[in-house]
Amino acid sequence: MARFGMVIDTRKCVGCMDCVIACKTENDVPDGHCRDWIGQRLQGTMPDLRLTITSERCNHCDRPPCVTCCPTGASHVHDFGKVVLVDHDKCIGCKACLAACPYDARFVHPDGYADKCTFCIHRVEKGLAPACVSVCPTHSMYFGDLDDPDSEVSRLIASRRHFVLKPDAGTQPRIFYLE
Amino acid sequence: MLELVTTRHNPLVDPSLHIWGWEIPVYLFLGGWVAGCMVLSGWLMRRGRAPGQGSVAYVLPWVGIVLLSLGMGALFLDLEHKLYVWRMYLTLRPTSPMSWGGWILILVYPVMALAALAAIPRDLLSGWPSLAAFAERLRAGRSLRLLGTVSIASGIALGIYTGILLSSLGARPLWASAVLGPLFLVSGLSTGAAFAHMIARDPEEESSLLRADILFLVTELALIALFLIGHLTSGAQHAHAVALLLGGPYTAVFWVFVVGLGIVVPLVIQSLMASHRIGHTVIAPLLVMAGGLALRIVIVAAGQYSHWIVP
Amino acid sequence: MAHLSRRRFLKIAGFSAGAAAIAGGGTRTLQAMATRGPAGETRTVPTSCDLCFWKCNAIAHVRDGRLWKITGNPADPLSRGRLCPRGTGGIGAHFDPSRLHAPLIRRQARGEEVWAEVTWDEALGYVADRMQKIKATYGPEAVALFAHGIGGAFLKHTLKAYGGVNIAAPSFAQCRGPRDVGFELTFGEGIGSPERTDIANARCLVLIGSHLGENMHNTQVQEFAEAIANGASIIVADPRFSIAASKARHYLPVKPGTDLALLLAWMNVLVTEGLYDKAYVEQFGFGFENFAAEIATRTPEWAYPETGIPPELIRETAREMARHRPATLVHPGRHTTWYGDDAQRARAIALLNALLGSWGRKGGFYYPSSMDVPGYPYPAYPKSERGKVDNPEHKFPFASEAITTGIREATISGKPYPIKGWLVYATNLVQALPAQEETIKAIQNLDLMVVVDVVPSEIAGWADVVLPETVYLERYDDLNVELFRDPFVALRQPVVPPPGDQKPNWWIARELAVKLGLGAYYPWKDIEEYLDHRLKAAGHSLAELKQVGIVKGAKPPRYFDEGVATEFATPSGKIEFYSSQLAAAGFDPVPRYTRPVEGPPGSFRLLYGRAPVHTFSRTQTNPILQDAMSENEVWVNASVGARMGLRSGDYVTLRNQDGVVSNRVKARVTEAIRPDCVFMVHGFGHTARGLRGAYGRGASDSQLITRYVTDPLMGGTGTNVNFVTIEAGA
Ligand SMILES: Nc1nc2c(c(=O)[nH]1)N[C@H]1C(S)=C(S)[C@@H](COP(=O)(O)OP(=O)(O)OC[C@H]3O[C@@H](n4cnc5c(=O)[nH]c(N)nc54)[C@H](O)[C@@H]3O)O[C@H]1N2
Ligand SMILES: Nc1nc2c(c(=O)[nH]1)N[C@H]1C(S)=C(S)[C@@H](COP(=O)(O)OP(=O)(O)OC[C@H]3O[C@@H](n4cnc5c(=O)[nH]c(N)nc54)[C@H](O)[C@@H]3O)O[C@H]1N2
Ligand code: SF4
Ligand code: SF4
Ligand code: SF4
Numbered sequence A: 001m002a003r004f005g006m007v008i009d010t011r012k013c014v015g016c017m018d019c020v021i022a023c024k025t026e027n028d029v030p031d032g033h034c035r036d037w038i039g040q041r042l043q044g045t046m047p048d049l050r051l052t053i054t055s056e057r058c059n060h061c062d063r064p065p066c067v068t069c070c071p072t073g074a075s076h077v078h079d080f081g082k083v084v085l086v087d088h089d090k091c092i093g094c095k096a097c098l099a100a101c102p103y104d105a106r107f108v109h110p111d112g113y114a115d116k117c118t119f120c121i122h123r124v125e126k127g128l129a130p131a132c133v134s135v136c137p138t139h140s141m142y143f144g145d146l147d148d149p150d151s152e153v154s155r156l157i158a159s160r161r162h163f164v165l166k167p168d169a170g171t172q173p174r175i176f177y178l179e
Numbered sequence B: 001m002l003e004l005v006t007t008r009h010n011p012l013v014d015p016s017l018h019i020w021g022w023e024i025p026v027y028l029f030l031g032g033w034v035a036g037c038m039v040l041s042g043w044l045m046r047r048g049r050a051p052g053q054g055s056v057a058y059v060l061p062w063v064g065i066v067l068l069s070l071g072m073g074a075l076f077l078d079l080e081h082k083l084y085v086w087r088m089y090l091t092l093r094p095t096s097p098m099s100w101g102g103w104i105l106i107l108v109y110p111v112m113a114l115a116a117l118a119a120i121p122r123d124l125l126s127g128w129p130s131l132a133a134f135a136e137r138l139r140a141g142r143s144l145r146l147l148g149t150v151s152i153a154s155g156i157a158l159g160i161y162t163g164i165l166l167s168s169l170g171a172r173p174l175w176a177s178a179v180l181g182p183l184f185l186v187s188g189l190s191t192g193a194a195f196a197h198m199i200a201r202d203p204e205e206e207s208s209l210l211r212a213d214i215l216f217l218v219t220e221l222a223l224i225a226l227f228l229i230g231h232l233t234s235g236a237q238h239a240h241a242v243a244l245l246l247g248g249p250y251t252a253v254f255w256v257f258v259v260g261l262g263i264v265v266p267l268v269i270q271s272l273m274a275s276h277r278i279g280h281t282v283i284a285p286l287l288v289m290a291g292g293l294a295l296r297i298v299i300v301a302a303g304q305y306s307h308w309i310v311p
Numbered sequence C: 001m002a003h004l005s006r007r008r009f010l011k012i013a014g015f016s017a018g019a020a021a022i023a024g025g026g027t028r029t030l031q032a033m034a035t036r037g038p039a040g041e042t043r044t045v046p047t048s049c050d051l052c053f054w055k056c057n058a059i060a061h062v063r064d065g066r067l068w069k070i071t072g073n074p075a076d077p078l079s080r081g082r083l084c085p086r087g088t089g090g091i092g093a094h095f096d097p098s099r100l101h102a103p104l105i106r107r108q109a110r111g112e113e114v115w116a117e118v119t120w121d122e123a124l125g126y127v128a129d130r131m132q133k134i135k136a137t138y139g140p141e142a143v144a145l146f147a148h149g150i151g152g153a154f155l156k157h158t159l160k161a162y163g164g165v166n167i168a169a170p171s172f173a174q175c176r177g178p179r180d181v182g183f184e185l186t187f188g189e190g191i192g193s194p195e196r197t198d199i200a201n202a203r204c205l206v207l208i209g210s211h212l213g214e215n216m217h218n219t220q221v222q223e224f225a226e227a228i229a230n231g232a233s234i235i236v237a238d239p240r241f242s243i244a245a246s247k248a249r250h251y252l253p254v255k256p257g258t259d260l261a262l263l264l265a266w267m268n269v270l271v272t273e274g275l276y277d278k279a280y281v282e283q284f285g286f287g288f289e290n291f292a293a294e295i296a297t298r299t300p301e302w303a304y305p306e307t308g309i310p311p312e313l314i315r316e317t318a319r320e321m322a323r324h325r326p327a328t329l330v331h332p333g334r335h336t337t338w339y340g341d342d343a344q345r346a347r348a349i350a351l352l353n354a355l356l357g358s359w360g361r362k363g364g365f366y367y368p369s370s371m372d373v374p375g376y377p378y379p380a381y382p383k384s385e386r387g388k389v390d391n392p393e394h395k396f397p398f399a400s401e402a403i404t405t406g407i408r409e410a411t412i413s414g415k416p417y418p419i420k421g422w423l424v425y426a427t428n429l430v431q432a433l434p435a436q437e438e439t440i441k442a443i444q445n446l447d448l449m450v451v452v453d454v455v456p457s458e459i460a461g462w463a464d465v466v467l468p469e470t471v472y473l474e475r476y477d478d479l480n481v482e483l484f485r486d487p488f489v490a491l492r493q494p495v496v497p498p499p500g501d502q503k504p505n506w507w508i509a510r511e512l513a514v515k516l517g518l519g520a521y522y523p524w525k526d527i528e529e530y531l532d533h534r535l536k537a538a539g540h541s542l543a544e545l546k547q548v549g550i551v552k553g554a555k556p557p558r559y560f561d562e563g564v565a566t567e568f569a570t571p572s573g574k575i576e577f578y579s580s581q582l583a584a585a586g587f588d589p590v591p592r593y594t595r596p597v598e599g600p601p602g603s604f605r606l607l608y609g610r611a612p613v614h615t616f617s618r619t620q621t622n623p624i625l626q627d628a629m630s631e632n633e634v635w636v637n638a639s640v641g642a643r644m645g646l647r648s649g650d651y652v653t654l655r656n657q658d659g660v661v662s663n664r665v666k667a668r669v670t671e672a673i674r675p676d677c678v679f680m681v682h683g684f685g686h687t688a689r690g691l692r693g694a695y696g697r698g699a700s701d702s703q704l705i706t707r708y709v710t711d712p713l714m715g716g717t718g719t720n721v722n723f724v725t726i727e728a729g730a
C-alpha cells in the first residue's frame, strides 16, 4: 500500500508562489482562498540572517485529527496513498476539522464544504505529479510513496537533514522539509 | 529577532481562526443551560417532587425543550452546508465529539419530553386516552425516580459534551484541557440552578436551588483556577495560550464579565440571599446566566485565537 | 503533450509496482465518491507566454471551451517545461475584469479618463487622419513610437513605412542599457536578453543586486536553483537581504551606490595577490598594465568606509571567486539604471569577469546563437534626412539603442525638431519612466497620443485614442527567434477567442497602414500567411509550429573550448581593460569610483525591485496574481521601525525630497534591509481608476522617483537617487 508524502527542499525553494498559483488554476481554487501557501521565517540580525522558506499545505498527517473529529465521515483517509480527503457531499460544514488542524490547512469553500489540498489525487491516479510539484521552477518539490524505501522521497529523507512542521502537535505530518 | 510571514489569506482562518461567531457560543451556552435544567429537574424528581404541586422540576423540561431547540437552531445556522445536515445522522463517529453531540441532542429530547409529559394535567390529555394512560404510568413514583436518574445522566452527558467538543480540538491549545468538560458542565448547572431558583415558587425549593447554585459557583471558580493552573504548568503551547486570559487580548473580558460579574458578584449576592441578609433578587441569577454566556463567548473566541506556536 | 508519460512518472516518484496497480483501483473509487478533481473535455494548444519578455514557451489547456491553465512546454529550452508564477497565473490576463473592450476616443481634457466608445474604423480613421496632418506639417519623423515587447513588431513596421524613425523602449535607458554598453565597451558584445549567463554551470556565482528568485526570469531562476543544488558558492551584494542573499555563502550588505568601490577592491585583490587568470588576460587582454596601475590604490581598506564591507570579507570573497575560476560568474545584472555611473559599474563587472577568465568559458558567459529565419521581404522604407531625436549630436556617445527619455525631452523642447505624435504600445510610460511630470508635460505638447493597451492603464488615461488589444492568449505575434544557448524558433498562437471587440496588434498595425495609404507594405492577407511564409523560408511551416509550438536548431558551440572564435569586436580586437574609446570621448578609460550623493538627514534612499508574482505595473489587475499579492509593502529596517514605533502591517506614507507624498502603504519592519534605505516592489500604487482592485492599492515607486541622474556614456536614467521620509499613521 502506498503512503504518499512530499519532500520540499528549502535550500532551493525561492518562495516564488508558483506552487500556490498552479494549485489555484489546476483545482479551480476560488479567488480569495488557497490550498497552499508560503511561510517565511527570518531569524537573526543584519547581516547574520537566516531565512527558511516553506511551501505549505495539508500535511496528510498519519494521525489526522481533522478526520477523527469529523461527525459525518466526510473527512477521511483515502485508500489510495492514505491521502486525507474531504467528500464534499458528506460535509455539513461544521468546521470542526478547521479547528482541529494545527496547520490551519483547511478552509470553507464558498460552496459550503471544507476544502484543502488533495495531493492532487486526480492527477496522481493518472500517473502525474501534483500540480504544485510539476510546476516548481526550482525543482524543490518531490512527491512519492514514503512506504517504498526506494522512492525518491524516501531516499531524500534518508540522506538529508530534514524537519516537519509543528512536530509536537502530534499529527505525524507527511511533508518533509530538507534543510 | 524572529519574523514570520505567510501568504495565506483564507477567510475565517487568517490572520487567526474565527470560524465560529456567535452561534456556537450561544449553542454551547443553551446546551449547558439545558443540561442544568435536566440535572436539576431529575434531582428534584428523585427527591419525590410530584407533578401538579408547582415544582420547577416539571417546568424545567418544557423550558429545556425550547432552549435546546433554540440551541440547535443556532448550531444549524452555523453550518456552512445546511442542506446536508441529515448526513450527521447516517453515522455515529466514536472519535468525533461533534458526532456524539449530534446524537446526544437527539436523545435528550425524548427524556425531556417524558418529563414534560408527566407534568401535563390529566384533563388536558382527555382527548388522547392512551397518552393519558402513559402519562399516568410515568407519574408513578418508581418511574419518576427512574426518569429522574435518566434525566440527570443525560444532562451530565450533555453538559460535559459541550466542553469536550472544544477540548477534543487539540490544535487550539487553550481548549486542550481536561478541565473544560467539567467546567462547562458546572457552569451549565449553575446557569440552570440560577434560572430555576429565579422562577421557583416553592420557597423550600427556591432555597435549596439557591444553595445548590452557590455550590456550583464555588466549584466553577475552583475549576477555572484548575483550568488556568493546568495550562500554566503544561508547557509552552499552553502557557502561550492561557496568556490570552492572563495579560492578553481577552484578559479584561474574562476577568470582568466571566469571573467578576458572572461568578463572584452573584456569589456574594446569593450568599447574602441564602443567609437572609438580603431579600431575593433576580439580579443575581441574571448575572449568573449572563456569566455563563460570557464564559462560552470568551473561551470560544480566545480558543480560536490560540494556535500552535512555532518557537 | 506536456504530461509526463505515466511510466516515466512512476520512475520519478518511485512508485512500487503495487502502488501502480492501486492507482488503477483508485480511479474507480474516486469516481464513485464525490471527491472531485476537475473533470471535463480538455484540449491543449502550444503557445508562448507574454507575462514578461523572457517569452517562455507554454502549453495552454482549455477545458470545456474555457481557459483552464497554462504549463511549460517541455520542448522549450527557456521554460524547460515549467513556467514562472506569473506565467502560471497568465490565464488571469484573459479573465481580467479591468480589460478594455472597444476602441475609445477622448471626450475631455487629456488625463481625465473620459471616453466615448467608437468603432475600429472610426478610431483608426482618426489616428490616420491626425498622422497625415502631422506628416504634412512636421514631417513623418514627428510621430514617435514607444513599444515594449514582441507585440510591437508590426506597429514598428507601419511606422517605418510611414517614414518614422523615432522608436524606443524602456528596456534600454530604464533597464539593461548600461549593462550592455559596459560589456560592449569591454568585450565588444552585449549581454542581450535572455542573458548569456551560464548560471547552471557556475561554481561560484556573484550577484550584485540581481535578485534572482524575486526577479523571476525563468531560465535564470531554474539555473540558479541548479547552481545551489550543485553546491556552487554564492556571493550576494545587496543592501537588502534578498531571497538570493538568503541562499548565499557570503552576504555583503553593501551600502547603496558603492558597488563600484567593492568591484574595484575585488579586482585589486585579484591583481595584487596574483589570483587572476594570467594566461587568459595575456592572451585576450588589452591595456592590462594601465588598468592594474589605476586600481593599485583601490584596496579593500580603501573600499571599507565606502561600502561598509570589512576588508577581510572583501579579500575572502575575492579569493573565493578566484578559487572557482573560470567557472565564476559575476552576474552582469539587468535592471542596472541605478546611480547614473552605471555603464562604468557594468564595465567594472565586465572587467572582473575578464580577470576571472569567465567570458566564453563554461560556468561564465556562453556564446548564444539563433536560428536562421529570414524576415519577410517588404519594400524598402522611406529614408529620413533628419535622423533621430533621442540622442542629438551623439550627446551620449555609447548609446547603442534609442533613448525613451531622449524622445520625451525632444517632445518637450521641440529640439532638434518637434515631436507631435506618440504611438504607445504595451509600455506604461507613466510608471516606467522617471519623473512623471516630464512625461505628462511632453504628452501635453502632442497633437496625437495613441495608446494600444489591454487595460485602462495610467498611460492610456493620457491618450486621445485608446486601442484595446487582445491578450497574448488570444492572438498571433511575430515569431520568436531568440539568441540563446540553443537556437530555436517559437510561435505564439491564439488559444481562446477574445471576450470583446479587442484586436491583435498585427491587425491594428495593418489596418492603420492601409488607412495611411501604405497597404503596399502589407502584401500578406493575414498573419497566418505571413508566419507561414517566414517559416517556409526557414524550412518549416506554420502547420508544424501550430502543432509543436517550438522547433530547435542544431546544438551550436558555446564556449571557446568548443570552438567559438576568440574574436572581440572592440577597437583593439581584445578585451579592453583600458578603453581607448572611452578615453577619446573624455571618459575614464578604467572605471573610477565616485561617492554617491547622500540624501537629506533623516531620509532613506528609495530602492525598489520585483516580486515574483508580478511584472512591473502590468499584472496588478490579473485576478490570479492579484490574489497572490494585492499590494506592496515598504521595507523598513527594524531599528528604524523601533525608533518610530512602527510595526509590520502599519500603514505609512512616504514623502520624497521634492515633497511628493505617496499613497498609504504597509510597513514591513524587518532586519532584512539596511537602516539607510527602504525598499518597495515596483508596479503598485496605481492611479488609473479603471484598474480594478489595483487602483489606489499600495504605493508607487515611480511617483516618488522625481529625480534621476543620466548616465553620460549612454543616456540611461539612474533612479536610485531619491530619498524619502516615513510618515506614520496613514
Ligand atoms: N520606478 C521604476 N521604473 C521602472 C522600473 C522599476 O523597477 N521602477 N523598471 C524598469 C524596467 S527594468 C523595465 S524593463 C521597464 C518596463 O516598463 P514597461 O514595459 O512599460 O512595463 P509596465 O509598466 O508593465 O507597462 C506595460 C504596459 O503594457 C500593457 N500591456 C500588457 N500586456 C499587453 C498586451 O498584450 N498588449 C498591449 N498592447 N499592452 C499590454 C500594460 O497594461 C501596461 O500598461 O520599466 C522600467 N521602469
Ligand atoms: N517577477 C518579476 N521578475 C522580473 C521582472 C518583473 O517585473 N517581475 N522584470 C524583469 C526585468 S525586465 C528586469 S530588468 C529584471 C530586474 O531585476 P534585477 O536585474 O535583479 O534588478 P535589480 O535592479 O538588480 O534589482 C533590485 C535589487 O537590487 C538591490 N539594490 C538596490 N540598490 C542597490 C545597490 O546600490 N547595490 C546593490 N548591490 N544592490 C542594490 C535591491 O535591494 C533589490 O534586491 O527583472 C526581471 N524579472
Ligand atoms: S514553486 Fe517551488 S520554489 Fe516556488 S515557492 Fe513553491 S516550492 Fe518554492
Ligand atoms: S494537515 Fe491538518 S487537514 Fe491535513 S491531515 Fe493534518 S490535520 Fe488534517
Ligand atoms: S466541516 Fe465537513 S469535513 Fe469538516 S468536520 Fe465538519 S463535516 Fe467533517
Ligand code: SF4
Residues within 6 Å of the ligand: A022, A023, A024, A026, A027, A035, A036, A057, A116, A117, A118, A119, A120, A121, A130, A131, A132, A133
Ligand atoms: S498537491 Fe495539488 S491540491 Fe495539494 S497544494 Fe499541491 S497543487 Fe494544491
Ligand code: SF4
Residues within 6 Å of the ligand: C049, C050, C051, C052, C053, C054, C055, C056, C079, C082, C083, C084, C085, C086, C087, C088, C216, C217, C218, C219
Ligand atoms: S519568465 Fe515567467 S512571465 Fe516571463 S515569459 Fe517566462 S513564464 Fe512568462
Ligand SMILES: [Mo]
Residues within 6 Å of the ligand: C171, C174, C175, C176, C334, C335
Ligand atoms: Mo527590465
